[in-house]
Amino acid sequence: xxxxxxxxxxxxxxxGSSDIGVEIAKSLARRGTTRFVLAGxxxxxxxxxxxxxxxxxxxxxxxxxxxxxxxxxxxxxxxLLEVASTELETIDYAIFAxxxxxxxxxxxxxxxxxxxxxxxxxxxxxxxxLNVANHMSKQGFGQIVVLSSVAGIRxxxxxxxxxxxxxxxxxxxxxxxxxxIDKGVKVTVVRPGFVKxxxxxxxxxxxxxxxxxEVAKATLAATDHQNASVYVPSAIGLVIGVYRHLPRALARKxxx
Amino acid sequence: xxxxxQLLNGWGRTQKVTSEVVDLKQITDxxxxxxxxxxxxxxxxxxxxxxxxxxxxxxxxxxxxEDRIDDSQLSGNHxxxxxxxxxxxxxxxxVPKGYFVPVTPGTRYVSVGGAIAxxxxxxxxxxxxxxxxxxxxxxxxxxxxxxxxxxxxDEDIFWATAGxxxxxxxxxxxxxEMIPIESAYIKMETRRCTNLDELMAVMLGSDDKFxxxxxxxDLMAKGGDIGRSVLTRGDHAILDELHGKRAEQPLxxxxxxxxxxxxxxxxGTLNTVSIKAxxxxxxxxxxxxxxxxxxxxxxxxxxxDGVGSWNRIYGNSGFLQYQFVVPNGQxxxxxxxVERLSAAGVASFLAxxxxxxxxxxGLLSFPRPGWTLALDIPxxxxxxxxxxxxxxxxxxxxxxxxxLAKDSRASGPTIHKMYPEIDKFAMIKSKLDPNGLIKSDLSxxxxxx
Numbered sequence: 001x002x003x004x005x006x007x008x009x010x011x012x013x014x015x016g017s018s019d020i021g022v023e024i025a026k027s028l029a030r031r032g033t034t035r036f037v038l039a040g041x042x043x044x045x046x047x048x049x050x051x052x053x054x055x056x057x058x059x060x061x062x063x064x065x066x067x068x069x070x071x072x073x074x075x076x077x078x079x080l081l082e083v084a085s086t087e088l089e090t091i092d093y094a095i096f097a098x099x100x101x102x103x104x105x106x107x108x109x110x111x112x113x114x115x116x117x118x119x120x121x122x123x124x125x126x127x128x129x130l131n132v133a134n135h136m137s138k139q140g141f142g143q144i145v146v147l148s149s150v151a152g153i154r155x156x157x158x159x160x161x162x163x164x165x166x167x168x169x170x171x172x173x174x175x176x177x178x179x180x181i182d183k184g185v186k187v188t189v190v191r192p193g194f195v196k197x198x199x200x201x202x203x204x205x206x207x208x209x210x211x212x213x214e215v216a217k218a219t220l221a222a223t224d225h226q227n228a229s230v231y232v233p234s235a236i237g238l239v240i241g242v243y244r245h246l247p248r249a250l251a252r253k254x255x256x
Numbered sequence: 257x258x259x260x261x262q263l264l265n266g267w268g269r270t271q272k273v274t275s276e277v278v279d280l281k282q283i284t285d286x287x288x289x290x291x292x293x294x295x296x297x298x299x300x301x302x303x304x305x306x307x308x309x310x311x312x313x314x315x316x317x318x319x320x321x322e323d324r325i326d327d328s329q330l331s332g333n334h335x336x337x338x339x340x341x342x343x344x345x346x347x348x349x350x351v352p353k354g355y356f357v358p359v360t361p362g363t364r365y366v367s368v369g370g371a372i373a374x375x376x377x378x379x380x381x382x383x384x385x386x387x388x389x390x391x392x393x394x395x396x397x398x399x400x401x402x403x404x405x406x407x408x409x410d411e412d413i414f415w416a417t418a419g420x421x422x423x424x425x426x427x428x429x430x431x432x433e434m435i436p437i438e439s440a441y442i443k444m445e446t447r448r449c450t451n452l453d454e455l456m457a458v459m460l461g462s463d464d465k466f467x468x469x470x471x472x473x474d475l476m477a478k479g480g481d482i483g484r485s486v487l488t489r490g491d492h493a494i495l496d497e498l499h500g501k502r503a504e505q506p507l508x509x510x511x512x513x514x515x516x517x518x519x520x521x522x523x524g525t526l527n528t529v530s531i532k533a534x535x536x537x538x539x540x541x542x543x544x545x546x547x548x549x550x551x552x553x554x555x556x557x558x559x560x561d562g563v564g565s566w567n568r569i570y571g572n573s574g575f576l577q578y579q580f581v582v583p584n585g586q587x588x589x590x591x592x593x594v595e596r597l598s599a600a601g602v603a604s605f606l607a608x609x610x611x612x613x614x615x616x617x618g619l620l621s622f623p624r625p626g627w628t629l630a631l632d633i634p635x636x637x638x639x640x641x642x643x644x645x646x647x648x649x650x651x652x653x654x655x656x657x658x659x660l661a662k663d664s665r666a667s668g669p670t671i672h673k674m675y676p677e678i679d680k681f682a683m684i685k686s687k688l689d690p691n692g693l694i695k696s697d698l699s700x701x702x703x704x705x
Contacts (some may be wrong), residue, residue: 001271001309001314001697001700002270002271003270003271003641003664003701004268004270004574004576004635004664004665005270005635005640005641005665006635007641009701031641032641032667059667060667060669090314137274138315139314139315140273140275140296140313140316141271141272141274141315182263182274183261183263183274184263184272184273184314224635224636225572225573225636226572226573
């Protein structure tokens, strides 16, 4: 259940070792959330996440469990919900933080890699989100957080495979939120710019880059106010708002 | 049976959930109320004035009743009405006949079922106790059947249901004693107090001379102004005290909603600055002392009902009400809490301070002899949660408690310590509801049963 400050009792983190996902979970733990389920592939890394979450929790009797989930596995959307709904009496707050950046230059020459990036970031993730959303709709309430990216707002030449997958995810999640408006279920789409995480550690930071802590803070502020979407940092929303409407000939000249 | 999934929330507009809403009149066989509900549970809902999540069950079934007074029965001073009937309807029908409700909270938009379930109190608690003190019997629909509960014959169920937050069953009928009145007016005294000590001294010294008494404190005031307040007290006016038009029609009852809050107000419209300005104005306009003023029942008891849907003024994030009681002799704790709230700059309109009289046998009833303070707080202030948790501990430490009908954020373990008779309550409930079908989001959140 939620309390009046929109602090949930039970949280499902999909992408249990995601730097951003774990930061959001830690922020909730600091507020008093006591029950977490982390879902992902790397059990060892998730155990470290679990310890990090437990160590900052303020509520009584904190419990974090770790379950295996591979977004691209056959019917993984079904397994995810089955396990999560067994572990948690109600799924109050679900964070979808899985994702893979890929390597644009290599992936352009590999249809198989292209498919994988699309599956991880969008086509196999969307059914999992939908399945949880339908479950929440039945339970009569819930909050879903979907990690999108500014890369999906206007897809760029330099990373159009990842970007188009995020574009699909963003559109899917925004419209899903619309469809749930009178069901007591809220969807919040989070659109960070460049975030300094282990996923991006090999890359040079882009302008207006941010941190997982900042993304977590902005995410909680957005879910507290039940906003449909949020840019992190907020300034990047203004930049992308202009950039997305630039004529192509002009956009092509901008070096990122 | 026609059912409908609806988005519901409490008066504070915080936890919004969907439930299947069923009108009791559409249910031909009352056994079906519980058997056809899906696993999530069933709870009754009255006027939806509980601040938090007491009258909703996400994914479950919410049973509502009509506010129809047409077949109410008055026998002597005893009135029998349906559970869904509001105090508003009762006042409209019975004030002109010379009767007032035994207890009314700050709003007349509460149902009789809700009044019993929350065991409501009003400005006369120091003399008259709670609403259920004046109830003699009620009819309760439970999964084990429909029971006629008499205060003297079925003490256990009666006092589990009084204050039981609807968790023992659906109250569909009740009989209670009305107060005979000569007029629809209150003879009122207004007194301004410059600080908390002065206020408490006046209340202790002379509250018992007035049937009704309540004080409003400005929690935004700082320094030497901490605890500045306006105390209003009064009694039902008798005929001899009325003049002019009022004397000609002494029982003419007028209670209108004059304004409607706008549908959409930006979050943050009410902030420290705007609330401070309001409170300042309100304090300045109160007289130092004014006696024998004649006020209408509505303006004395239900000033906020003059603005329809006033709960919308807090914007989309909503608000909560924090209400606690500390026992007599614990005035220091009360002072400490008032000081902490003032220091924290918690943006609140006036807080209400009231002296409680004797407690009753309600297992989960809130009032006990002492001081109760209630204040509205908009959601969104940094560290509000931890501040209130710390205040809970202060209250608990001196044997006080917080009011379940107002709660939307407390922790289960704290509530269990505040209400030590909760186990006895659970035992009585399990006899009426052996499979635990009656639940609310409140009971789930706090692990009440």
